[in-house]
Amino acid sequence: PTFDDFEGRGVWRHSSALPFEEGVTLPEGDTPLHYVPRLEEDVGVRNLRIKHEGMNPTGSFKDRGMTVGVRVAEEVGVDRLACASTGNTSAALAAYGARAGLETLVLLPAGKVAAGKVAQASLHGARILEVDGNFDSCLDIVQDLADRGEAYLLNSLNPFRLEGQKTIGFEILERFHDDEGRFPDRIVLPVGNAGNTSALYKAFRELVASGELDEDQVPKLTGVQAEGAAPMVEAIEHGWDDTERWDEVETRATAIRIGNPVNAPKALPGIRNTDGTAVAVSDEQITAAQRDLAEEGIGVEPASAASVAGLRKLRDQGEIGADEDVVCLTTGHLLKDPDAAAEAGADPEPVPNDTDEVLAHLQD
Ligand code: F0G
Numbered sequence: 001p002t003f004d005d006f007e008g009r010g011v012w013r014h015s016s017a018l019p020f021e022e023g024v025t026l027p028e029g030d031t032p033l034h035y036v037p038r039l040e041e042d043v044g045v046r047n048l049r050i051k052h053e054g055m056n057p058t059g060s061f062k063d064r065g066m067t068v069g070v071r072v073a074e075e076v077g078v079d080r081l082a083c084a085s086t087g088n089t090s091a092a093l094a095a096y097g098a099r100a101g102l103e104t105l106v107l108l109p110a111g112k113v114a115a116g117k118v119a120q121a122s123l124h125g126a127r128i129l130e131v132d133g134n135f136d137s138c139l140d141i142v143q144d145l146a147d148r149g150e151a152y153l154l155n156s157l158n159p160f161r162l163e164g165q166k167t168i169g170f171e172i173l174e175r176f177h178d179d180e181g182r183f184p185d186r187i188v189l190p191v192g193n194a195g196n197t198s199a200l201y202k203a204f205r206e207l208v209a210s211g212e213l214d215e216d217q218v219p220k221l222t223g224v225q226a227e228g229a230a231p232m233v234e235a236i237e238h239g240w241d242d243t244e245r246w247d248e249v250e251t252r253a254t255a256i257r258i259g260n261p262v263n264a265p266k267a268l269p270g271i272r273n274t275d276g277t278a279v280a281v282s283d284e285q286i287t288a289a290q291r292d293l294a295e296e297g298i299g300v301e302p303a304s305a306a307s308v309a310g311l312r313k314l315r316d317q318g319e320i321g322a323d324e325d326v327v328c329l330t331t332g333h334l335l336k337d338p339d340a341a342a343e344a345g346a347d348p349e350p351v352p353n354d355t356d357e358v359l360a361h362l363q364d
Contacts, residue, residue: 002212003174011064014167017206019160023071024100028063029167031055033175033327036296043312047180047325050293050308051172054300054333058120061168061196061331062092065154065161070096072160073152080105082151084138086192086255087117088332093154094124105151107131107138112254114301114337134249136260156195157262165196169203172327173213180325183217188314189329190306191223191232191278192256194267196329201270219327221276222320223267224310226251226303230280232261235268237278242268252283252340255303255332277319285309287344294345299334301341307331 005016010029015021033049040048053061070093073081081097082105083089090106090113097104106121110130121128131138139155146153156162169187176184189196200221207213225233229249235242246259261267271278281289283302289312290305307328314320334341351361 001170001206002210006170006174011067011164011167014170017166017170017203018068018163020068020071023067024074024096025067026057026063026095026099028056028067029171031171033172034296034298036293036298039292039296039308042292043315044322045311045315045320045324045326046322047184048311049176049184049327050298051168051327051329052298052300053168053329053331054304054336058088058092058095059116059333059336060088060092061165062088063096064164064167065156065195066092066096066164068164069154069158069161070100070102073102073154074100076152078152079103080151081154082106082142082145083154084135084142085113086135086257087113088255088336089155090126090128091117091120091124094121094126097126098124103127105129107142109134109138112257114254114340116336116338135258136245139260139262155262156193162195162199162202165199166203166206168196168329169200173207176325176327182325183213184219184327185324186220186222186276186320186326187329188222188224188307188311188326190253190256190303190331191225191267192258192261192303194223194232194261194263196331197221197223197267197270198263201267201274204274218274221271221274222310222314223271223276223278224306225278225280226253226256226286226306227280227282229257229259231259232264232267233278233280235264236271240268241265253286253302253306254337255301256306277314279310279314281306281309281313285313290340290344293330294334298330299341300330301332301334301336304330304332
């Protein structure tokens with residue numbers, strides 16, 4: 001594709017790079033690329049922008065994948081859509097499945113999915129199965145169901161999902177180039193199954209193939225994982241072509257509590273060939289970054305804040321230079337995980353039902 005081919009609105013503006021002209025749409029895409037001047041100065045890079053994917057219809061980037069994936073499911077003519085999920089995929093599938101009038105089934109790790117996401121899946125009418133296991137076990141089961149012809153799989157293993165998610169890359173490059181007259185040096189993003197990492201790399205390769213982008217203009221793909229769930233970081237450190245599955249995973253950023261990143265064989269070459277890297281951050285660093293973004297008015301869920309936490313860590317280590325133009329991807333909205341937000345923020349102060357007493361309290 002070339003930028004001139006892109007017209008219309010949201011994800012489907014990029015239909016020249018997608019398998020259909022239009023999809024099951026709510027609509028999705030065209031998310032903001034925020035300036036964050038204070039954070040930019042504090043972290044110490046030339047330019048820092050936040051691509052806030054939490055501003056999609058169901059509050060995460062998954063909508064970009066579902067608008068294409070559910071369209072394909074319609075084309076194939078399936079009875080039941082299914083996914084395993086740490087929450088956001090299930091919310092998006094439930095909404096897009098409902099929009100298409102199709103039955104949806106979601107498998108969630110019991111007790112490990114943020115409240116907002118379960119509420120969405122529930123209200124949009126998905127049948128929700130809570131599995132006594134982690135996300136990776138849920139994905140094993142749903143893959144078995146798909147193999148037995150019981151459901152159409154809409155996890156990021158489905159390549160049509162990633163086609164839709166490529167549009168994150170198109171939007172970032174177009175917008176950043178319009179604003180700055182050049183392309184960003186680096187894109188930093190949270191990594192779970194590494195679907196976005198793979199999708200961004202594919203978007204860049206397509207733009208290079210069509211002559212829109214020079215090889216040396218491709219942004220460095222930089223993945224961030226939570227320390228308690230970091231098989232991609234381990235693979236990058238060892239120069240592996242695939243990850244080794246982590247059976248035990250834990251992090252406050254439940255969206256990326258994943259031990260077997262199924263898209264690693266596509267994402268690892270993306271990180272290496274763009275001269276990027278991967279880094280792990282602690283839950284404390286994630287919470288601090290969630291507050292940093294909140295102070296700029298940008299509300300994100302913990303997994304999303306991992307991108308900013310990773311940027312700060314790599315900048316502090318000198319692996320990211322002060323002269324770089326960086327875009328951090330924030331993948332999900334604050335309201336997805338209200339409990340995490342309330343824990344990271346200030347507590348409400350109880351006061352009597354009386355103006356004088358309220359004033360006295362404020363003056364204390
Ligand atoms: N950020 C958020 C908010 C997510 O929900 C996910 C994945 C990721 C980052 C990781 O993206 O898999 O492309 O590397 N959530 C999936 C789900 C697993 O089920 O909602 P990835």
